[in-house]
Amino acid sequence: MGDVLKVENLEVVYNDVVLVLKGLSLACPRGRITALLGANGAGKSTTLKAISGLLEAEDGEVTDGVIQYNDEPIQGLIPEKIVRRGIFQVMEGRRIFEDLTVEENLKCGAFTRPRSEIAGSMAKVYEYFPRLKERSRQLAGYMSGGEQQMCAIGRAIMAKPELLLLDEPSLGLAPLLVEEIFEIIKRINQDEGVTILLVEQNARAALSVAEQAYIMENGRVVMDGTAKELLNNPDVQEFYLGMG
Numbered sequence: 602m603g604d605v606l607k608v609e610n611l612e613v614v615y616n617d618v619v620l621v622l623k624g625l626s627l628a629c630p631r632g633r634i635t636a637l638l639g640a641n642g643a644g645k646s647t648t649l650k651a652i653s654g655l656l657e658a659e660d661g662e663v664t665d666g667v668i669q670y671n672d673e674p675i676q677g678l679i680p681e682k683i684v685r686r687g688i689f690q691v692m693e694g695r696r697i698f699e700d701l702t703v704e705e706n707l708k709c710g711a712f713t714r715p716r717s718e719i720a721g722s723m724a725k726v727y728e729y730f731p732r733l734k735e736r737s738r739q740l741a742g743y744m745s746g747g748e749q750q751m752c753a754i755g756r757a758i759m760a761k762p763e764l765l766l767l768d769e770p771s772l773g774l775a776p777l778l779v780e781e782i783f784e785i786i787k788r789i790n791q792d793e794g795v796t797i798l799l800v801e802q803n804a805r806a807a808l809s810v811a812e813q814a815y816i817m818e819n820g821r822v823v824m825d826g827t828a829k830e831l832l833n834n835p836d837v838q839e840f841y842l843g844m845g
């Protein structure tokens with residue numbers, strides 16, 4: 602068991618001046634879903650990008666702290682190396698290739714996999730998302746927002762990661778679809794044994810599938826606990842679940 606990922610005292614600066622993460626610490630136990638919650642601008646996406654190595658492309662830099670993956674530091678590695686180690690990020694806003702078909706998009710996720718395993722993984726993705734199978738030859742750009750999100754998650758499954766980073770999978774989706782996507786996230790976690798770090802503004806949906814969660818404000822973790830503890834916490838209910 603143990604933690605697949607351990608982040609300690611992480612500090613991130615954009616453009617050499619803007620301090621966005623101010624000593625963030627969290628851990629992702631193996632095989633579990635951990636949620637990272639918080640308001641707009643708290644630094645959730647920045648945290649994921651620091652882990653996946655995508656910060657540099659945005660002039661961001663880790664200036665302090667440690668990111669340990671399977672007990673080895675990974676900060677400073679290029680994104681491709683991080684993917685090859687087994688970490689895959691689904692970016693916010695469903696960054697799929699609009700001019701490629703659904704099937705081509707899915708294949709892109711498998712660039713680190715042996716050829717012989719691709720067909721099997723594709724079949725699995727189609728089992729999770731029958732709608733993607735129906736639309737496999739359609740250009741991804743013509744699909745609905747929900748289908749594009751499925752395609753983005755499907756592409757991540759094709760990479761067969763050990764740690765899956767999901768950035769706001771519910772963003773812009775109708776409530777019924779949110780439920781469907783979260784059910785599938787739970788299934789993927791259980792069937793594939795993949796460890797998941799889930800960033801969400803929809804705290805209720807995230808806490809319905811996560812075992813534990815961290816709440817961020819202004820670049821730091823201000824509260825953490827099991828999903829059950831947080832769902833029963835009056836402050837969380839008031840500020841994050843709209844029950845005040």
Ligand code: ATP
Pocket residue numbers: 615616619621639640641642643644645646647648659660802
């Ligand atoms: P959201 O839900 O809006 O994505 P978030 O919690 O994920 O919120 P981040 O996207 O990590 O927050 O942003 C945290 C802070 O960092 C914000 O104040 C944002 O303006 C700033 N920021 C994000 N990306 C950059 C960038 N490329 N350059 C400069 N500042 C940035």
